[in-house]
Amino acid sequence: MRTSIATVSLSGTLTEKLTAAAGAGFDGVEIFENDLLASPLAPEDIRSRAEDLGLGIDLYQPLRDIEAVPAEQFGRNLRRAEHKFRLMRQLGADTVLVCSSVSPLAVDDDALAAEQLHRLAAVAEQYGIRIAYEALAWGRHVHTYHHAWRIVEAAGHPALGTCLDSFHILARGSDPRGIEAIPGDKIFFLQLADAPLMAMDVLQWSRHHRCFPGQGGFDLTTFLGHVLRAGYPGPLSLEVFNDVFREAEAAETAIDAQRSLRMLQESAGAASLPAPVAPTGVAFAELATPDAEPVAAVLRALGFDRRAAHRTKPVSLWQQADARLLVNTAGSARREQALSLTAVGLESPSPAEAAQRAEALLAPVLPRRRAPEDAPLDAVAAPDGTEVFFCATDRPEQPSWTDDFTPQPRPEPQPQSPPSLQDPHPAAGGVRGIDHVALTQPWHQFDEAALFHRSVLGLDPQESIDVADPYGLWRSRAFRTADGSVRIALAVGPASADDSVRSQHLALATDDIVTAARRFLAAGGRLLPVPDNYYDDLAARFDLPPGDIDTYRELGILYDRDTDGEFRHCWTETIGRVFFELVQRDGGYRGYGAPNAPVRLAAQHAARHGR
Numbered sequence: 001m002r003t004s005i006a007t008v009s010l011s012g013t014l015t016e017k018l019t020a021a022a023g024a025g026f027d028g029v030e031i032f033e034n035d036l037l038a039s040p041l042a043p044e045d046i047r048s049r050a051e052d053l054g055l056g057i058d059l060y061q062p063l064r065d066i067e068a069v070p071a072e073q074f075g076r077n078l079r080r081a082e083h084k085f086r087l088m089r090q091l092g093a094d095t096v097l098v099c100s101s102v103s104p105l106a107v108d109d110d111a112l113a114a115e116q117l118h119r120l121a122a123v124a125e126q127y128g129i130r131i132a133y134e135a136l137a138w139g140r141h142v143h144t145y146h147h148a149w150r151i152v153e154a155a156g157h158p159a160l161g162t163c164l165d166s167f168h169i170l171a172r173g174s175d176p177r178g179i180e181a182i183p184g185d186k187i188f189f190l191q192l193a194d195a196p197l198m199a200m201d202v203l204q205w206s207r208h209h210r211c212f213p214g215q216g217g218f219d220l221t222t223f224l225g226h227v228l229r230a231g232y233p234g235p236l237s238l239e240v241f242n243d244v245f246r247e248a249e250a251a252e253t254a255i256d257a258q259r260s261l262r263m264l265q266e267s268a269g270a271a272s273l274p275a276p277v278a279p280t281g282v283a284f285a286e287l288a289t290p291d292a293e294p295v296a297a298v299l300r301a302l303g304f305d306r307r308a309a310h311r312t313k314p315v316s317l318w319q320q321a322d323a324r325l326l327v328n329t330a331g332s333a334r335r336e337q338a339l340s341l342t343a344v345g346l347e348s349p350s351p352a353e354a355a356q357r358a359e360a361l362l363a364p365v366l367p368r369r370r371a372p373e374d375a376p377l378d379a380v381a382a383p384d385g386t387e388v389f390f391c392a393t394d395r396p397e398q399p400s401w402t403d404d405f406t407p408q409p410r411p412e413p414q415p416q417s418p419p420s421l422q423d424p425h426p427a428a429g430g431v432r433g434i435d436h437v438a439l440t441q442p443w444h445q446f447d448e449a450a451l452f453h454r455s456v457l458g459l460d461p462q463e464s465i466d467v468a469d470p471y472g473l474w475r476s477r478a479f480r481t482a483d484g485s486v487r488i489a490l491a492v493g494p495a496s497a498d499d500s501v502r503s504q505h506l507a508l509a510t511d512d513i514v515t516a517a518r519r520f521l522a523a524g525g526r527l528l529p530v531p532d533n534y535y536d537d538l539a540a541r542f543d544l545p546p547g548d549i550d551t552y553r554e555l556g557i558l559y560d561r562d563t564d565g566e567f568r569h570c571w572t573e574t575i576g577r578v579f580f581e582l583v584q585r586d587g588g589y590r591g592y593g594a595p596n597a598p599v600r601l602a603a604q605h606a607a608r609h610g611r
């Protein structure tokens with residue numbers, strides 16, 4: 001289907017908006033009046049600029065406060081409208097949006113509204129223009145789609161149809177099934193927007209918090225199904241008023257927008273994409289640092305061995321059971337000078353198919369080989385720049401990223417066993433694998449990152465949660481496979497948290513955190529100190545054996561429980577931008593210890609600033 005985007009959804013000048021829309025593969029745009037008024041380009045130049053970019057101007061908008069007004073006022077409204085019809089001829093736009101009046105002059109009289117819209121349509125028709133009448137959720141007398149449609153039907157003019165906007169319809173809780181009763185050819189335009197579910201004034205909600213389909217809480221798949229079954233033949237157009245998108249890079253927002261529409265068309269059965277390939281595990285996480293020694297010391301204390309070295313690059317593979325970490329010191333030219341998490345390898349049943357889907361969803365695909373002699377690997381860049389590899393680890397039928405590594409002799413020679421990358425049996429208190437990867441997102445990319453992880457990586461979103469920090473608020477949302485074999489937690493921090501303190505972390509799974517913490521401390525590792533107050537509260541909240549609480553207090557282990565299981569965890573000190581978490585997840589515990597996160601954030605501030 002044809003895809004379109006309203007210029008109000010993108011940042012920048014009109015030219016920048018058009019370029020971004022075209023770059024993301026949109027077929028058309030809705031031009032917002034203000035974008036035209038503020039543009040130095042004449043309407044004919046806008047038209048040819050759009051044409052050169054392969055974009056149609058699918059809608060011009062809006063005409064406001066037109067209908068159901070006293071005769072004299074309507075005369076003035078018609079003159080104003082005719083002015084815009086002439087402009088639209090120059091623009092090459094043939095559909096104009098009229099939103100339901102919010103004017104105090106408007107009267108509650110459907111017959112008058114229908115008569116005046118009929119007269120407006122008759123004038124528009126002379127210019128070859130169609131009127132699409134839309135009910136604003138806060139319209140003075142007309143605020144539901146069925147009401148707008150009743151008026152359009154009563155007006156009975158071929159140049160008059162209705163515009164459906166998913167936000168206005170779903171925000172008011174209208175039943176979208178009634179859309180199927182509208183003849184498809186009388187739906188002149190379809191605007192799509194999602195929004196987080198919020199209890200607030202609907203105008204403020206609409207003007208500030210709309211987002212792209214799949215980023216909010218509305219069921220747009222069902223909604224679109226009704227519109228398509230009605231026989232709507234026009235474009236799917238995104239009209240998203242969003243404070244963050246107004247500031248973000250237009251080219252990236254446009255790609256995020258197009259990705260959301262492709263996902264929506266897939267879920268509504270209107271288009272197909274290469275099938276999703278859910279990952280089955282975390283193959284590795286890659287850390288970049290100019291100086292390997294500080295992180296190597298922590299990894300040794302955590303029980304990791306330096307198991308292999310890259311054949312051609314300064315990259316070491318550290319491993320313990322299924323936890324594999326790459327430490328890359330070729331990073332001096334990287335944007336980060338401090339230790340940072342730069343790549344994640346996801347074990348994929350079919351790396352090539354995962355990459356095909358990623359490409360169809362406009363993810364930036366990275367070169368398959370970083371160097372001519374490297375094994376070919378499928379990888380894409382996440383919105384925050386993290387490289388995500390689709391991996392097959394040591395599977396005979398596929399190239400393996402481990403092919404680029406040469407096993408190193410074990411530190412304590414084991415004559416019977418040759419050097420190997422396999423290590424299925426961790427010692428008691430050892431690390432078993434990677435429980436989750438936690439990535440901090442730039443503040444303006446949280447919704448984009450969420451859609452990316454769901455659509456491109458095939459992960460299921462969990463609830464968004466707020467976490468209090470002494471100096472602001474974090475918003476965090478985890479994405480996971482159904483079986484929990486891959487968990488990625490995204491967080492966006494307070495504006496005051498500058499980039500250097502936006503830490504990322506790797507949570508390492510163990511079956512025995514008490515032994516793991518003791519071994520780490522005995523090996524010279526340092527855990528983040530946890531205040532005594534925390535443990536007093538723990539005793540009040542949970543009926544844990546007092547001896548356990550004493551042990552947790554001694555070691556700095558925190559505890560949480562949900563209806564399915566228990567969670568115990570502790571954190572290392574931060575090196576550069578990265579810290580490690582030891583995690584013991586028992587039963588079916590689904591969370592990440594969120595109730596304990598404020599304690600961590602306060603302790604990390606204290607460690608950094610001595611306060």
Ligand SMILES: O=C(O)c1ccc(O)c(O)c1
Nearest residue numbers: 062099134165206207239
């Ligand atoms: O907020 C508004 O004024 C406004 C204008 C035009 C639209 O299509 C819309 O959905 C909202």
Ligand SMILES: [Mg+2]
Nearest residue numbers: 134165191239
């Ligand atoms: Mg609208």
